[in-house]
Amino acid sequence: MTTPLISLTWTDHVTGRQGHLVIDRLVRGVSSGGLRMREGCTLDEVAGLARGMTMKEALHYNPEGRYVPLGGAKGGIDCDPRDPEAYAVLVRYLRAMRPYIEHFWTTGEDLGLTQDIVDRAVAEAGLVSSVQAVYPLLDDEAAARQRLADAFAVEVDGIGLDELAGGCGVAESVLTALDRAGVPYEGTRVSVQGLGTMGGATARFLAQAGLSIVAVADVKGTIANPEGLDVEALLASRDAYGTVDREALRAGDAELPGDAWLSAEAEVLVPAAVSYTIDASNQARITARWIVEAANMPVLPEAEALLFTRGISVLPDVVVNSATNAWWWWTLFGDIGAGADEAFTHIRRSMRTLVEQMLTRAEADGITPRAAAHAIVADRLPVIAERFGWYG
Template identity: 30%
Template sequence: MREDLLKNPVFAMAAEQFDQVADFLNLTDDIRERCKWPKRLITVTVPIKRDDGRTEMFFGHRVQHHLTRGPVKGGLRYHPAVDLGEVAALAMWMNWKCALMDLPYGGGKGGITCDPRTMSEGELERLTRRYTMEMIPFIGPEVDVMAPDMGTNEKTMGWMTDTYSTHVGHLVPSIVTGKPLTLQGSAGRTQATGHGVAFLASGALNKLGMAVEGATAVVQGFGNVGSHAVFTLASYGVKILGISDVNGGIWNPGGIDVKALRAHYDEHRTLSGFAGADAIGGAEMLEQPCDVLAPCALDRVITGENAARLKCRILAEGANGPTTPDADRVIDARNDIFVIPDILCNAGGVTVSYFEWVQNLQRFQWTEREVITKLETLLHASFEKVTGFARRNGISHRMAAQAIAIKTVADAKAARGLFP
């Protein structure tokens, strides 16, 4: 199984990052092995009736990296490229993310190999409900709490809530996060990840002595994370030069009118054809001069090949794993790019998911202002912790963030001991 996981390039990348940090921390072999490998890898078949009457079989996965510090937390994605190795890597990163933010969770991730764009709402509902039933033995508010991810949304979480609640006989809102507000979701959850990316980017600008208002930014991705990062950055007075989605990028050196772009996107569901900017290739856009570059879509887009050509001052990683280890080595050698690593930069989503879970357990709702204020407080504290640790130890921000997180998990495992 280890070899099978390591054949996946995303998991191999996460494992390489872990090994580097474990060497830095001088973890003993027994603790090292227990921290690295996931506790549970679950694969299920998910048969559903398609609208035309055919029965089609899908494969669903869930990886629970560790339950040492609490229930696992992590998203559920629907995408054609989902496989067990990718899900395991994302669960590992989520584990470090929760530990870095000092949330009482382990890391989890799930996914179904499908193309949600080709499926009707009825098919997606049947897929979600069947997957939830297959996962019933492995999930629960104190075991595994899912959330939306790529290809899923609050409606998906509503179906999961209903399926689980029907099974146990009463409403259990704490079974997932990212739910509709009518099912005791949390105010501020939808924009949390993108807001956090923008908030930390502004903090990095301040730390570098650069003005936030008038700074420039390029954002790759215009999904939930990228779009909210764009709108929040613009609200701070940052000039958005370029944005991309799955159909390509748009570019305006004078700044993109994000209000006009929002109206265009709401009507056409794509950035293509927006009159207020020119078309640009997604790869080319990453290499344009800017103060803040925020990759908020795919993993492994900053590589050893293009890292030397980056012209940003700050790299704000809104996506999971956007920068490869080869690229890290190039960036570290350059020493002119302030990296906000993914497990910190995109931690806003899981942090507000934690807030939602707490509200559900307490049966007490917080206002959006309370949620965003608490989010910014925790993000700022972790940002200062990471940058301070990096400075004191002469290491990169990524190494610092993962070292803090992995040591937190390792210490918890050592404290609990090993059950015979």
């Protein structure tokens, strides 16, 4: 792994809590990557995520597109987002990072933070926008900003388009894998860890495609039903943190321990919550055929190696959950308009192409899908650098 361009740690002068920023790479002088807030967030974690963002950006490089992929970056704050001090810590972190946000780093919601909270804190910190560093690269800044604002105002069945874009990409990744394997959607069972923004949207799109969601896990435990859960009812009962109101459960729904989603009888597992969830020990409990990484870095490398020997395919986060980031830029740069139908069509087409490329290469070379994704990135980064330079 290459050394990141910038790596720093900030200490809050009020609470002593720490925040991190890693800019892995700049393209045209700008990088892209969300800001997460969770207790225990480390610099190493943020560095890994920043490297992943470099890869996600490169994977969506299209020489004909208006959107030109940026470099990769990530921010992280070691604080429980539910802590009463959390918002004030966030504002102070953003003030400290102001020079980077103004010029080099575009950011947005990630684990523990919603875009609404980020936007409010950004304004309080005296910044124009969490993505203002990219504005100088736009042909028509006013029109681009209005287009993105319009897109964020779109709702589909009461859920914001910004919350659905990523899950649409994850679901399309699952469907592409099923199609390649000749597995019908009907009767295919799915277990999802996390019913927040990404997990909830993924579950919705997969259920709409005809798959059966047989287990979902949140902070209270796992809800399971071998006959399939009522996904819409569970989604409607969630609180702001993705926790399901147990009053919404039906007679056949069982409440199981928090890690029961791992061993659910399902063909597809979707870890969509926290990093480092599947390790060398608990991977032995998994019987699914595919693990589709909606979360960032949920499968540890040693676990992935063991799963590969067992014939279980891990579709990696750098591909699977990249649609949220790409949707932002496709919209801002003008590759798509603000509407939901156009967004979903573009996401599905782009993700299917990308997943097909990855799985074809993995099969041809006898390597994991992650290794195949890394190989595609290794091919594309020099092309991007040749066209735009290494930094500026």
